[in-house]
Amino acid sequence: MEVLSKLNFSYSAEQEVKRVGETLEHKEWFEKNGYKWKNFSYPTGIEVDKVDSGKVKYSAEEIGKFINNEYVEENYLEVINFLQAEWGRVVSEFRIKLKNCSLLLQDKYNVILTRYGTGGSYHPPDTVQLNIRFLNRPKIEVFKTLIHEVIHLAIHDSIIKYQVTQWQKERIVDLTLATFFPDMKRMQRVPDGFDVSMIDEIFKLNYPNLEEIIKKVGGLNFMDKS
Numbered sequence: 001m002e003v004l005s006k007l008n009f010s011y012s013a014e015q016e017v018k019r020v021g022e023t024l025e026h027k028e029w030f031e032k033n034g035y036k037w038k039n040f041s042y043p044t045g046i047e048v049d050k051v052d053s054g055k056v057k058y059s060a061e062e063i064g065k066f067i068n069n070e071y072v073e074e075n076y077l078e079v080i081n082f083l084q085a086e087w088g089r090v091v092s093e094f095r096i097k098l099k100n101c102s103l104l105l106q107d108k109y110n111v112i113l114t115r116y117g118t119g120g121s122y123h124p125p126d127t128v129q130l131n132i133r134f135l136n137r138p139k140i141e142v143f144k145t146l147i148h149e150v151i152h153l154a155i156h157d158s159i160i161k162y163q164v165t166q167w168q169k170e171r172i173v174d175l176t177l178a179t180f181f182p183d184m185k186r187m188q189r190v191p192d193g194f195d196v197s198m199i200d201e202i203f204k205l206n207y208p209n210l211e212e213i214i215k216k217v218g219g220l221n222f223m224d225k226s
Contacts, residue, residue, distance in 0.1 A: 004088070004092070005105050005106060005109065007083065007084065007087055007109055007111050008108055008109070008111065009076075009080050009111050009112075010110065010111070010112050010113070011076040011112065011114070013064065013068060013071050015112060016043075016071070016114060016116060017060050017064045017067055019117050020042060020046065020058075020066075020116045020117065022117075023116065023117040023118070024046075024048075027051070027052065034190075034192075034194075038052065040116070040134075041117065041134060041135075042116055043066035043067045043115075044069065045062075045065075045066035046058065046066060075115065076132065079113060079132045079139055079142060080113070082139045083111070083130075083146060086143045087143075087146070090147075090181070094147070101208045101209070102208075102209070102210070103154040105150075105154075106125070106153070108126065109128060109153075110126055110127040110128070111129075111146065112127065112130070113130055114129055114130065115133045116131065117131060118134070119134040119145050120134075120145040120146070120148065120149050126153065128149035128150065129149075130146055131145075141186075144186055147177060147180075147184060148177055151173045151176050152169075152173055155169075155172070155173070155176075155210060158211055158214040158215070159214060161214075162218030163218050164214055164221075168217050168221075170190075171190065172199065174188055175199075175200065175203045176210065179207060198220060199217055199220075202217055
């Protein structure tokens with residue numbers, strides 16, 4: 001009998017304070033990599049323009065007050081039930097598709113739910129964060145983000161090994177998700193001037209060998225551009 005991978009969910013006001021604080025602290029990284037961090041979701045009371053100008057720096061206590069004013073546990077519980085059901089629907093197929101690419105689905109994933117910051121993020125070896133209200137997307141979009149982040153975890157070691165850049169990595173994950181589950185296809189808009197054509201061609205020619213795809217994409221960064 002197949003033992004399915006488990007999702008262990010967590011959420012709390014304390015985690016939300018940390019999420020908002022870390023998002024604001026990393027605004028320079030977001031800007032450098034083409035993310036519009038001011039458009040992320042924040043608790044009412046956070047004034048991102050003042051943070052950007054340096055006029056305001058919120059303490060954890062201040063952020064906590066804003067979060068407590070709008071923290072409703074039912075918002076998280078509703079999404080957990082949905083994600084559990086969708087995970088059960090696709091997990092067996094997901095495992096097979098990863099195995100076809102010589103990748104493994106882990107026995108469990110820790111899923112931190114948030115209402116703030118980016119749409120999603122991952123923290124090796126087994127943790128993802130999901131924004132359950134990012135841009136007011138429906139719950140199915142949150143589930144797509146879950147699968148997206150799990151793919152990130154599956155290829156993380158190779159991404160580091162071959163020195164793949166942020167948007168190269170995102171494109172590889174988007175292409176992988178679209179190939180695994182065409183009905184979940186959602187290609188992120190890349191920064192202006194970022195050419196995806198060579199990545200797409202490498203993926204097309206080498207799939208399902210994701211290790212080779214990542215190696216060749218990383219190699220683009222060391223080509224002689226003279």
